[in-house]
Amino acid sequence: MEAFTKRTYSRKEFLSFLGKASMAVVIPPFLNRCGNTATVLTPEVLSSEVINFLKGIKLKEIAASDKDDLLLSEGMDYYPVIKWGTSINDVDRFGFNCDFTCFIPLDEANPEDGLLWVNHEYIDSLFVSNYNYRDPAQIRTKVQVDSEMYNVGGSIVRIRKEDGQWKLVENDPYNRRITAKTPIPFNWDVAIKGSSMAIGTLGNCSGGITPWNTFLTCEENYDGFYGETIYDENNVASKMPSKYYGWDSFYDYPPEHYGWVVEIDPKTGSAQKHVALGRFAHECCTLYQLDDNRIVAYTGDDRNDEHMYKFVSSKPNSLKEGTLYVADTIQGKWLALDWERQPLLQKRFKDQTEVMIRAREAAAILGATPLNRPEDIEIDPITGHVLVSLTNNKYKGDYHGSILKIEEKNGAYDALKFTASTYLAGGEAHGFSCPDNLAFDLAGNLWMTTDMSGSAMNQPSGPYMPYKNNSLFVIPRFGDDAGKVIRVATAPRDAEFTGPWFAPDGKTLFLSVQHPGEQTSDLQHPTSLWPFDDDQIPKPTVVAIHGDLIYKMNNLHRLQ
Ligand code: FEO
Ligand code: CA
Numbered sequence: 001m002e003a004f005t006k007r008t009y010s011r012k013e014f015l016s017f018l019g020k021a022s023m024a025v026v027i028p029p030f031l032n033r034c035g036n037t038a039t040v041l042t043p044e045v046l047s048s049e050v051i052n053f054l055k056g057i058k059l060k061e062i063a064a065s066d067k068d069d070l071l072l073s074e075g076m077d078y079y080p081v082i083k084w085g086t087s088i089n090d091v092d093r094f095g096f097n098c099d100f101t102c103f104i105p106l107d108e109a110n111p112e113d114g115l116l117w118v119n120h121e122y123i124d125s126l127f128v129s130n131y132n133y134r135d136p137a138q139i140r141t142k143v144q145v146d147s148e149m150y151n152v153g154g155s156i157v158r159i160r161k162e163d164g165q166w167k168l169v170e171n172d173p174y175n176r177r178i179t180a181k182t183p184i185p186f187n188w189d190v191a192i193k194g195s196s197m198a199i200g201t202l203g204n205c206s207g208g209i210t211p212w213n214t215f216l217t218c219e220e221n222y223d224g225f226y227g228e229t230i231y232d233e234n235n236v237a238s239k240m241p242s243k244y245y246g247w248d249s250f251y252d253y254p255p256e257h258y259g260w261v262v263e264i265d266p267k268t269g270s271a272q273k274h275v276a277l278g279r280f281a282h283e284c285c286t287l288y289q290l291d292d293n294r295i296v297a298y299t300g301d302d303r304n305d306e307h308m309y310k311f312v313s314s315k316p317n318s319l320k321e322g323t324l325y326v327a328d329t330i331q332g333k334w335l336a337l338d339w340e341r342q343p344l345l346q347k348r349f350k351d352q353t354e355v356m357i358r359a360r361e362a363a364a365i366l367g368a369t370p371l372n373r374p375e376d377i378e379i380d381p382i383t384g385h386v387l388v389s390l391t392n393n394k395y396k397g398d399y400h401g402s403i404l405k406i407e408e409k410n411g412a413y414d415a416l417k418f419t420a421s422t423y424l425a426g427g428e429a430h431g432f433s434c435p436d437n438l439a440f441d442l443a444g445n446l447w448m449t450t451d452m453s454g455s456a457m458n459q460p461s462g463p464y465m466p467y468k469n470n471s472l473f474v475i476p477r478f479g480d481d482a483g484k485v486i487r488v489a490t491a492p493r494d495a496e497f498t499g500p501w502f503a504p505d506g507k508t509l510f511l512s513v514q515h516p517g518e519q520t521s522d523l524q525h526p527t528s529l530w531p532f533d534d535d536q537i538p539k540p541t542v543v544a545i546h547g548d549l550i551y552k553m554n555n556l557h558r559l560q
């Protein structure tokens with residue numbers, strides 16, 4: 001068992017992590033990788049001088065908006081970094097529906113030049129392949145499916161700051177695409193549905209970063225692409241066809257090859273699917289490295305009444321050797337999805353591999369607690385609490401969701417017991433609905449994006465009307481506004497903000513603008529025109545948000 005590290009940092013180290021990386025001191029692990037952080041910010045680190053500065057920041061909330069635009073609070077501005085369709089080299093283009101972003105500097109001494117990973121979660125076929133499912137006369141072709149397969153997965157692009165702005169380094173040798181056609185091996189000793197290799201990755205929603213500087217990308221709603229294998233009460237399997245995209249009409253890839261956490265090497269692009277983390281609609285994967293270098297990985301299954309999991313490795317820096325647990329949040333117990341130790345699992349599944357493939361069923365058999373769509377998970381860098389977005393569960397009457405707080409017993413991330421409570425509830429009292437992505441900044445303020453669905457937003461008689469377009473909120477840590485939920489950005493029409501990630505210099509918040517104009521049924525009349533470029537169609541785009549407010553919230557202003 002290991003407690004939340006109460007390491008203290010010297011003043012010099014603290015200054016270093018706040019942006020003066022050129023000073024010759026050791027930067028503590030994770031401190032230059034915010035957005036999905038396990039950074040430990042102790043009260044000793046946050047001196048009274050620093051806290052007083054943070055207390056003095058005045059945030060100006062912006063009103064909810066239904067405008068087709070990206071609107072920001074005073075003190076923040078934005079520019080596009082890369083849009084759907086942008087050429088990244090002679091052969092490749094940036095994919096559709098950008099989600100999780102993660103920036104890793106090529107050289108830690110220069111935080112203004114590095115590799116940005118971006119997930120491409122799913123496609124809108126109307127824009128990507130010109131297939132309109134609303135028209136019953138249309139039949140999807142293989143050519144269309146192939147272009148859809150190209151537009152999911154992820155992108156690695158080199159970006160660097162020039163004249164104060166992050167710019168794509170076009171044709172950089174590191175620029176590459178990972179798509180639904182990229183062969184990806186399983187990190188497992190047994191074949192998965194007859195193969196040691198999957199073709200492609202898809203449904204890439206949120207993700208994470210490893211302490212050894214690789215990207216994690218999570219396969220979420222995989223059943224929309226190749227369907228799912230389902231089992232009846234007699235344990236007899238049948239194939240449920242693809243829910244949305246019908247790729248299984250052209251490619252006979254097993255559903256079991258999707259629904260995993262995938263690790264990507266930034267420099268080589270080599271990828272692997274981590275079977276030990278289980279198979280379900282992974283929203284994210286947030287890692288904590290224990291003092292003995294064993295890894296704890298938290299990950300949620302974003303579907304109504306599904307579960308929250310954590311993997312604890314038995315070997316240093318392994319995402320293969322260890323135990324996957326699922327949460328019983330009522331009794332505060334982590335239940336081991338371990339075939340050897342669980343007779344109930346032995347009754348239903350033939351071995352551990354099957355338990356991992358059918359992790360949802362295994363979790364339910366063990367009595368895991370159904371949750372209201374567990375999405376993003378972050379570790380609070382000051383309290384050490386694990387925060388989990390529960391987006392909503394409309395069928396249970398939970399329209400606005402909440403953030404769940406997990407406190408591991410004695411602060412030990414590998415503990416088998418914990419307490420769970422509501423950290424923050426969505427709804428009128430706090431002015432937000434449907435929390436999704438979370439990110440702590442360099443000073444420990446919490447940033448949160450919302451995910452009200454495009455079809456439900458701005459419906460006059462619906463529950464989401466007061467909230468208008470999806471938004472970005474910040475929950476300040478210090479000062480008069482501490483704990484308040486303050487709207488600081490609103491998204492273009494039909495869009496959702498995703499993938500918040502702070503650049504290591506604390507001066508930029510990378511943010512994806514996903515599915516603007518998603519309610520479009522006729523390309524001639526799109527419901528959004530953002531980002532307002534010459535093509536006159538909406539485009540999923542990664543933006544850089546910058547300005548005085550970002551700078552101050554990350555506590556850099558005073559230190560320059
Ligand atoms: Fe793709 Fe759960 O959001
Ligand atoms: Ca999400």
Ligand code: CA
Pocket residue numbers: 375391436451
């Ligand atoms: Ca979501």
